[in-house]
Amino acid sequence: MPDSDALAISRVRAGDDDAFRELVERHSRAVFRVAYRITGRVEDAEDVVQETFLKAYRQLDRFEARANLRTWLHRIATNCAVDLLRARPKREIAEEPDTLERAAGAAGVAEGGLPAPERSLLGVQITERLGRAMTLLTEMERATFTLRHFEGLSIDEIAGMLGLKTGATKHSIFRAVRKVRRELQPFIEV
Amino acid sequence: MTTGRHVDEDDLTLLHYAELGDGEARAARAHLAGCAECRTRQEALARILAMVDDSDTPEPDPRFESQVWRRLQPALRAASAERRAQPTGVAARVRGWFQIPAPGRLAWAGGVAAIALAAFVAGRFWPAAPAGPGAPQVQAARQTDEAIRERVLLSALGDHFDRTEAMLVELTGTEPDARVSIAGEQQRAADLLAATRLYRRAAVEAGDAGVADVLDVLQRVLVEVTGSPSELSAYELQALQNRIRSQELLFKLRIASSAVRNRETRTRPAGHDGRTGA
Numbered sequence: 043m044p045d046s047d048a049l050a051i052s053r054v055r056a057g058d059d060d061a062f063r064e065l066v067e068r069h070s071r072a073v074f075r076v077a078y079r080i081t082g083r084v085e086d087a088e089d090v091v092q093e094t095f096l097k098a099y100r101q102l103d104r105f106e107a108r109a110n111l112r113t114w115l116h117r118i119a120t121n122c123a124v125d126l127l128r129a130r131p132k133r134e135i136a137e138e139p140d141t142l143e144r145a146a147g148a149a150g151v152a153e154g155g156l157p158a159p160e161r162s163l164l165g166v167q168i169t170e171r172l173g174r175a176m177t178l179l180t181e182m183e184r185a186t187f188t189l190r191h192f193e194g195l196s197i198d199e200i201a202g203m204l205g206l207k208t209g210a211t212k213h214s215i216f217r218a219v220r221k222v223r224r225e226l227q228p229f230i231e232v
Numbered sequence: 233m234t235t236g237r238h239v240d241e242d243d244l245t246l247l248h249y250a251e252l253g254d255g256e257a258r259a260a261r262a263h264l265a266g267c268a269e270c271r272t273r274q275e276a277l278a279r280i281l282a283m284v285d286d287s288d289t290p291e292p293d294p295r296f297e298s299q300v301w302r303r304l305q306p307a308l309r310a311a312s313a314e315r316r317a318q319p320t321g322v323a324a325r326v327r328g329w330f331q332i333p334a335p336g337r338l339a340w341a342g343g344v345a346a347i348a349l350a351a352f353v354a355g356r357f358w359p360a361a362p363a364g365p366g367a368p369q370v371q372a373a374r375q376t377d378e379a380i381r382e383r384v385l386l387s388a389l390g391d392h393f394d395r396t397e398a399m400l401v402e403l404t405g406t407e408p409d410a411r412v413s414i415a416g417e418q419q420r421a422a423d424l425l426a427a428t429r430l431y432r433r434a435a436v437e438a439g440d441a442g443v444a445d446v447l448d449v450l451q452r453v454l455v456e457v458t459g460s461p462s463e464l465s466a467y468e469l470q471a472l473q474n475r476i477r478s479q480e481l482l483f484k485l486r487i488a489s490s491a492v493r494n495r496e497t498r499t500r501p502a503g504h505d506g507r508t509g510a
């Protein structure tokens with residue numbers, strides 16, 4: 043853990059609440075990214091950020107000084123995001139959101155050599171398919187896949203973070219990858 | 233020449249993420265070196281995951297950190313007070329209301345939202361709470377914890393509806409005259425939006441579809457207000473006002489507020505008709 047985090051934590055524990063602001067400013071953007079990738083909605087991700095820091099503040103006495111604050115915050119954010127997805131009515135999940143719809147850059151792999159208009163159209167199609175693929179994932183598949191693929195956590199770490207068995211975590215990632223692959227397969231055959 | 237069995241999809245995934253055991257990874261690589269079919273599947277998987285990898289998350293507003301901090305502050309103030317309070321103090325009691333939801337009652341206390349909501353409500357009601365464990369009010373409160381918890385939450389929600397309605401009445405009542413600044417309304421809308429999201433989530437978790445629907449409409453409108461330019465032309469202001477009116481939001485807010493107040497009244501003990509100390 044960076045010294046600056048450790049120092050800020052000790053100041054908060056000593057009653058200096060302004061020190062908590064430093065932690066919010068240092069980590070909130072990264073927490074937002076984790077939350078967005080799991081929830082797929084900006085507004086939900088913002089809520090998760092709020093809840094994450096509120097929980098962190100309330101549980102700061104339980105945080106071990108040797109642990110990594112970033113990992114701890116991401117764990118709280120992941121759990122908040124998964125809880126939020128579970129609470130979200132199914133119809134909302136089915137309609138889904140702006141998940142990855144902003145991912146215009148995702149077209150880069152299959153598009154090589156195509157003229158600009160076709161490339162642009164392909165990019166939109168890929169983005170839509172990607173968004174659809176993410177909506178097909180269960181909340182747990184989405185969380186495990188996000189943590190493995192984007193956050194680079196090991197399967198064991200994810201299992202520990204989400205309170206799952208290693209085998210269940212692995213299979214959750216497998217299912218997620220299969221669903222994503224099924225949706226995007228046509229684009230690598232272009 | 234190929235070595236061993238084909239590498240299945242799951243092992244390709246594990247190999248991609250460097251999660252295959254050493255021996256299995258060696259065997260898989262050896263097979264892939266000599267098997268064009270498996271190599272093609274491996275490359276396809278890598279290209280698909282690269283598409284996902286290239287996807288981007290939206291970048292929050294440059295003021296994101298300060299906005300998070302500003303919106304956190306009311307809840308943090310309440311949480312800070314709790315941290316410093318004695319275990320038998322009001323903070324512990326208020327926290328307890330949310331930790332032991334009463335079956336069959338309004339289940340606002342459930343889940344993640346309750347934590348934030350509890351802090352929010354605790355923050356609002358803290359100044360009016362009794363000082364120590366021996367106070368008569370504390371004894372009375374212990375006897376009626378469930379009713380108080382429900383009443384406090386309903387009261388807070390009713391106040392929230394009222395504040396939101398007041399802001400929207402001002403906004404829809406503004407004369408569309410040349411250019412109009414709505415910066416003040418936007419600031420209030422941003423604060424109301426954070427609370428609205430928490431209430432909406434709590435309502436969804438509690439299965440209160442009626443309240444959740446009103447809060448859903450409200451949330452959309454508040455998002456639109458906060459996302460509008462702070463200075464509007466007469467035409468833009470009129471368009472915004474028309475969109476708010478077309479949702480019949482003011483009417484829905486009045487109905488919802490009235491319903492919540494009625495529910496709050498029903499939770500009061502006989503002979504008490506004063507408002508909870510908001």
